[in-house]
Each structure stands twice: as C-alpha cells, then as structure tokens.
Amino acid sequence: MKILSIVGFGGQGKTTLAKAVYGHLKPRFECQAFVPVGQNPDIKKVFGDILIALDEQTYTRPKLLGLDENQLMGKLNEFVKEKRCLIVIDDIWDKKTWKLVRCALQESNCGSRLVITTRIYEVAAYADEAYKIQPLSHDNSEKLLYARIDDGEGKYFDSLSAETCERILKKCGGVPLAIKGAFLAEELPEEVGLLTQLVCLRAGHWDYSWIDELPEEVGLLTQLVCLRADDYAIRVPAGFIGKLTSLQELRISCRGKDAIIMQFVEELGLLKELRVLKITRICRSESIESALLESLGHLHNIQELQIGNYSLSKYRVSEAGSLSYCRHLRLLHLDRLVFSALPAWINSSLAPNLSYLDVQVVVVKDQDMETLAKLPELSCLILHLTGTKLVSVKLLAEGVGYFRKLRFLKILGSLIRFDVRGSECNSSRVPSNNTIMPGLESLEFGVHVRSLKDEKLQLGFDKMLGFQNLGTSSLQRVKAEVNCGGASTWDVEEAEAALEHAAAVHPKHPTLLTNRVESQYMISRYQEV
Structure with a gap:
C-alpha cells in the first residue's frame, strides 16, 4: 500500500x-x-x-x-x-x-x-x-481575510481600516484557520460587531500584549461557535453572553462587578449548544456559585467542563442535583468547589462517558468509591479529600471490573485503603484474579505519618501503605508525598520503608518517588529522647 x-x-x-x-x-x-x-x-x-x-x-x-x-x-x-x-x-x-x-x-x-x-x-x-504544507502567501492570506469579512457585496470590508486588517494578517502568519476562524488583535475595535459571520473569536494574550475587555459589540456575533478569552482576566460587558446561542466552545477568565458576573453566570444556561466550557475567576461568592450550578444544569450537550478559581477561598456545595443530565460529559474539573459528598449524578447511568474527573469531596464512603469504580470510561481520577485520616473502602461485589479503564489515580488529603471482598488490597489473601484497576499506570497519594500513627489500628505501615494488588500488570510509577509534621523520625523512616517494600514486591516493580514535606516539624530522635 x-x-x-x-x-x-x-x-x-x-x-x-x-x-x-x-x-x-x-x-x-x-x-x-x-x-x-x-x-x-x-x-x-x-x-x-x-x-x-x-x-x-x-x-x-x-x-x-x-x-x-x-x-x-x-x-x-x-x-x-x-x-x-x-x-x-x-x-x-x-x-x-x-x-x-x-x-x-x-x-x-x-x-x-x-x-x-x-x-x-x-x-x-x-x-x-x-x-x-506551507503557510499562505501574503496575497492569498489577504484574499481569504477579505472573503471572511465581506458579506458578498463588499459592504463590510470598508468598515475596517487597512491598518486593522494588516495587523490581523501579520498575527495570523499565513495560517488559514487563524484567518478564517479568529479575529486576532491586540485590541478589539467596536467594528468587530460588523463581522456577523465570524465563527471563532480568540481574544487575549498575543505577542506579549492582551486586551483588557470585550466590547459589548461581541454580543452581535450570533454565528459565533467558539470564543476563547482565557489567557488573562478580561472584563465582560453586561448581557452579552446570552445572545451567543450558537456557541459550542467557551473558554473565558472573567472579571467585573459582581452584578455583571452574576448576569453572565445566569445567562450561561441559555447556551444549549455548548460542548466545551472552561471558566476561571468566576466563583467569588456562594450566591454566584449557586447560580452557576443552576445554569450548568441546563447544558445538556456539555462534554468538557472546567470551573477554576484563582482565589484561596473554597465554597462548600451541599449537593449538585441541578447537574442531573450529563450523558455526554467526558471531562469534569471543578476547582475550589467542595462537595459534602460525591454528587449523585456522577454514576455509570447518568455519566457513562466520563473519562477525566477532578473533584473535591469532604467525605468519601464505600458506596461512593464503588460508584466511581463502575464508571465504564474513567481513565483519570483526581480526588481531593478533606482531612488526613485513613479511609478504608470495601469493594464487595464479585465479578465486577473495578476501575477497568483507570490509568491515572491521584488522591490528596485522606489516604484510601482498598479492601476488596473483605481482604485488604495489599494482603496476600486477595485472590489473584481480582480485577481492581487492571490498567493503572500512575498512582499518586499523600501519607500523613502522624495521622496514620494516631489511628491506632491493628495495622502496621506495611498494610496501610501497600499497593501490591493495584495495576498488577501495568503500574509504572508511584509518587508519595510524605508529610512529616508532628511525626517522629523513626515513624517517617518506617513509613518510607513500607513504601519501598510495596514497590519491590509489586509484580511490575514500579518506579517509586517519595517527597518529604513539613520536615521542619518532624520530631527528631533527640526530641524523642
């Protein structure tokens, strides 16, 4: 061939x-x-x-x-x-x-x-x-740009200055997609509203400069399918987003008065065609966060959803029942929104296509982990858990492929110990045919040594920190952050030795990376004496 x-x-x-x-x-x-x-x-x-x-x-x-x-x-x-x-x-x-x-x-x-x-x-x-393939020549780039601006009668081209057009051509560098789909400029003139056939607009950082705000004329671009303005925080005009009902992709970092941000959030629910949504700097109060979750519940075609927040505040969410329809959702990353428990709509029936999940939960229960384990497409799971105590999770159903497609697992906060069919996952009593995480390649977790020691369970570090039966034919890398705060030097070294043992006896002998944190608060041997 x-x-x-x-x-x-x-x-x-x-x-x-x-x-x-x-x-x-x-x-x-x-x-x-x-x-x-x-x-x-x-x-x-x-x-x-x-x-x-x-x-x-x-x-x-x-x-x-x-x-x-x-x-x-x-x-x-x-x-x-x-x-x-x-x-x-x-x-x-x-x-x-x-x-x-x-x-x-x-x-x-x-x-x-x-x-x-x-x-x-x-x-x-x-x-x-x-x-x-070669970039377009300047002449062909110019023709393509004029064709995008022109409505067929040459009416719109006269409204844009030659200087503005030349700046667009220079920044696009002969790349057809940039010329056809985006108006790339250091600033957006009011004339952008005349580009009524524009389908993709990127406004943000470009050649060490960026625009400060979107003009309200952007609301006239009703054919817009993609809007990207997430390089830097940008001021948004009141009432513009609800007019862009053709949008399928929206990436934006917002700033402005709370009233304008609230209106922006409430109008998000009108974007029924939206497939990709990434918003940062949005959740500045519980009322805005609540309105945001309400609007998200109307986005039935959403496939990728990322909500970020650069502030240090975290907003507690009791329940996210409004996000009840997410059958197309593939990626979910919610930063600074802390759920009291795993949202009920995250399950194999309502979110069958979810493959990437990054979520913060106060308490994780046995049933929550079993629900996550049965998500058929889940390949990346990042769990932020409140607290530092050991959480023992029992997965009792037999014949079920737990986390069958999971390749990357990261758990922050509480340490999770998997107990499969009543036997700890690190125990030699676990049947050799157990199917938990059969494709796991990378495992990351935190170890708060003092908290584990204070549990006073009848378990040594070797049992609490074992991972021998996770990814038995695939595990390549294990990264453990060892928190030394308040722990004795002896206990820290014992925990690290248990991790090294677990990696050594694992069938794939994964690479083990350990990193000590808060070592300045570790109790030295002299202090112990």
Missing part, C-alpha cells in the same frame, strides 16, 4: 487538503474510509471506525465490540489484501499510534492508497512521499 503524508503545524489546513484529495480520488477506489484520530486515541475504536467505513454491511459496532486490538488488526489486514481501498487517517499525534496503523494496513497488492495527516515530522517520514 502506497503511503502519502501531509505534515505541518496546527491550523495550516492539513485536514482541509486531505478532505479535498479524498473527495477527488474516492470514485477511483472500491472502498473508502476517512477516520480522525487525534490525541490519546482509543486504537481499538480507530480500527473499528476504519472497518465500518470500508464495509458497513459486514462490520457493525456490536459485531466488533468483543474483538481485541490484534483481532481488529487481523481483519483490517485481510480486508485490504483483497480490495482496492482509499484510506485517510487524519491527525496522528504519536509514533506508537502510527506504527500500529501501518502494521494493520501494510499488506495490499490491489493498488490501495493511505493518506495520513500529522504535525509530527518523525511520523511523516515513514511515508513513501511526504508533503510539507
């Missing part, structure tokens, strides 16, 4: 060119497939998507569901041996993914063609031919 690569950095038009090539050549081939990959792909899904696109009659999602990676690769190999195929794999980000794709499609004697797009030159080099 002959391979052509299209290489260049983001926004240069690699995908657009690949689509044009695909559309032009597809009538000449028996079977065709155009499959996007992106960062951190599920390679099984990629192979499945290719097979379904090539022959949707033979291959369906239910039929492929039970096949592993090697079986899918085998089916692809067999298919391309007998058919003349045109396959486009768009946006490959790493060599590992590319090697697997190439291996699955390498055997073909029927004149098939494979086109890939990538921003990684090492990936592009593996192709038979590589085309390095």
Whole structure:
C-alpha cells in the first residue's frame, strides 16, 4: 500500500487538503474510509471506525465490540489484501499510534492508497512521499481575510481600516484557520460587531500584549461557535453572553462587578449548544456559585467542563442535583468547589462517558468509591479529600471490573485503603484474579505519618501503605508525598520503608518517588529522647 503524508503545524489546513484529495480520488477506489484520530486515541475504536467505513454491511459496532486490538488488526489486514481501498487517517499525534496503523494496513497488492495527516515530522517520514504544507502567501492570506469579512457585496470590508486588517494578517502568519476562524488583535475595535459571520473569536494574550475587555459589540456575533478569552482576566460587558446561542466552545477568565458576573453566570444556561466550557475567576461568592450550578444544569450537550478559581477561598456545595443530565460529559474539573459528598449524578447511568474527573469531596464512603469504580470510561481520577485520616473502602461485589479503564489515580488529603471482598488490597489473601484497576499506570497519594500513627489500628505501615494488588500488570510509577509534621523520625523512616517494600514486591516493580514535606516539624530522635 502506497503511503502519502501531509505534515505541518496546527491550523495550516492539513485536514482541509486531505478532505479535498479524498473527495477527488474516492470514485477511483472500491472502498473508502476517512477516520480522525487525534490525541490519546482509543486504537481499538480507530480500527473499528476504519472497518465500518470500508464495509458497513459486514462490520457493525456490536459485531466488533468483543474483538481485541490484534483481532481488529487481523481483519483490517485481510480486508485490504483483497480490495482496492482509499484510506485517510487524519491527525496522528504519536509514533506508537502510527506504527500500529501501518502494521494493520501494510499488506495490499490491489493498488490501495493511505493518506495520513500529522504535525509530527518523525511520523511523516515513514511515508513513501511526504508533503510539507506551507503557510499562505501574503496575497492569498489577504484574499481569504477579505472573503471572511465581506458579506458578498463588499459592504463590510470598508468598515475596517487597512491598518486593522494588516495587523490581523501579520498575527495570523499565513495560517488559514487563524484567518478564517479568529479575529486576532491586540485590541478589539467596536467594528468587530460588523463581522456577523465570524465563527471563532480568540481574544487575549498575543505577542506579549492582551486586551483588557470585550466590547459589548461581541454580543452581535450570533454565528459565533467558539470564543476563547482565557489567557488573562478580561472584563465582560453586561448581557452579552446570552445572545451567543450558537456557541459550542467557551473558554473565558472573567472579571467585573459582581452584578455583571452574576448576569453572565445566569445567562450561561441559555447556551444549549455548548460542548466545551472552561471558566476561571468566576466563583467569588456562594450566591454566584449557586447560580452557576443552576445554569450548568441546563447544558445538556456539555462534554468538557472546567470551573477554576484563582482565589484561596473554597465554597462548600451541599449537593449538585441541578447537574442531573450529563450523558455526554467526558471531562469534569471543578476547582475550589467542595462537595459534602460525591454528587449523585456522577454514576455509570447518568455519566457513562466520563473519562477525566477532578473533584473535591469532604467525605468519601464505600458506596461512593464503588460508584466511581463502575464508571465504564474513567481513565483519570483526581480526588481531593478533606482531612488526613485513613479511609478504608470495601469493594464487595464479585465479578465486577473495578476501575477497568483507570490509568491515572491521584488522591490528596485522606489516604484510601482498598479492601476488596473483605481482604485488604495489599494482603496476600486477595485472590489473584481480582480485577481492581487492571490498567493503572500512575498512582499518586499523600501519607500523613502522624495521622496514620494516631489511628491506632491493628495495622502496621506495611498494610496501610501497600499497593501490591493495584495495576498488577501495568503500574509504572508511584509518587508519595510524605508529610512529616508532628511525626517522629523513626515513624517517617518506617513509613518510607513500607513504601519501598510495596514497590519491590509489586509484580511490575514500579518506579517509586517519595517527597518529604513539613520536615521542619518532624520530631527528631533527640526530641524523642
């Protein structure tokens, strides 16, 4: 199979060119497939998507569901041996993914063609031919910009000065996506409201300068799909966000009077098409936080939700029942919002696609951890727990794949000890077929030595700090922050020795990184005496 690569950095038009090539050549081939990959792909899904696109009659999602990676690769190999195929794999980000794709499609004697797009030159080099995409010339950039501004009759171009247009062209640097989708400028003139067909606006830090506020004319851009203004805190005008009902992506760092911020938060609920929402500097009072949660409950298409706050204040949330519909949610990161317990809507039924979760909870119970363990797509879990005491969590159901896709686990605050089917996870009595965290690669947690010692449980550090049965075939890295405050030198060293032992006896012998904090408050041997 002959391979052509299209290489260049983001926004240069690699995908657009690949689509044009695909559309032009597809009538000449028996079977065709155009499959996007992106960062951190599920390679099984990629192979499945290719097979379904090539022959949707033979291959369906239910039929492929039970096949592993090697079986899918085998089916692809067999298919391309007998058919003349045109396959486009768009946006490959790493060599590992590319090697697997190439291996699955390498055997073909029927004149098939494979086109890939990538921003990684090492990936592009593996192709038979590589085309390095070039920035647009100044003349072509100018034509593209004018076409975006012009409404078809040349009416809008006259409203923008030549100086403003030249500044836009200079900052876009010949990148088509920047010219087509964004108005990049050190300041946004009032004329921005005339760009009524604009679909993407980025306002913020650019070449060591940034805009201070959004003009109220931004509210006239009703076709806007993407608004990014999160490089620096930006003043927002009153009542503008509720008009942008076509928005699918909003990233913004807000500042302004509380009344304006409150109006902004309340109008967020009108953005029914929103898929991605990232807001910082927003929760400055409990009333604003409450209104924000209420608005979020109306965003039924939300896929990525990040709420940050640069202040040191934390706002206690008793319940987030308003976020009851989140079936499309894949990423959830809530900073400075502390839930009294795990929100009821975070479960496998209401959030089946949740893969990244970063949340702060006062108390975590057995049932909460079992609920998290059953989330089918969860791959990254970061838990901020209040307190420093040991929390023992029992997972009693048999035959359940606990945390089956989890790759990264970080627990801050309380230390969690998993007790599987009544046996501690670090005990040799745990059945060898237990399925807790089978794919875990990275584990991070804190150890408050004095608190663990004060528990006075009939457990030594070796049992409290064991992790031998987590990620038994996958664990690569363990990082433990050892808090020495109020603990004796002997106890700290004993805890560190227990961690080293746990890493040594783990089947994968993961790399162990320990870091002491508050060591200045550790009780020395002299003080003990």
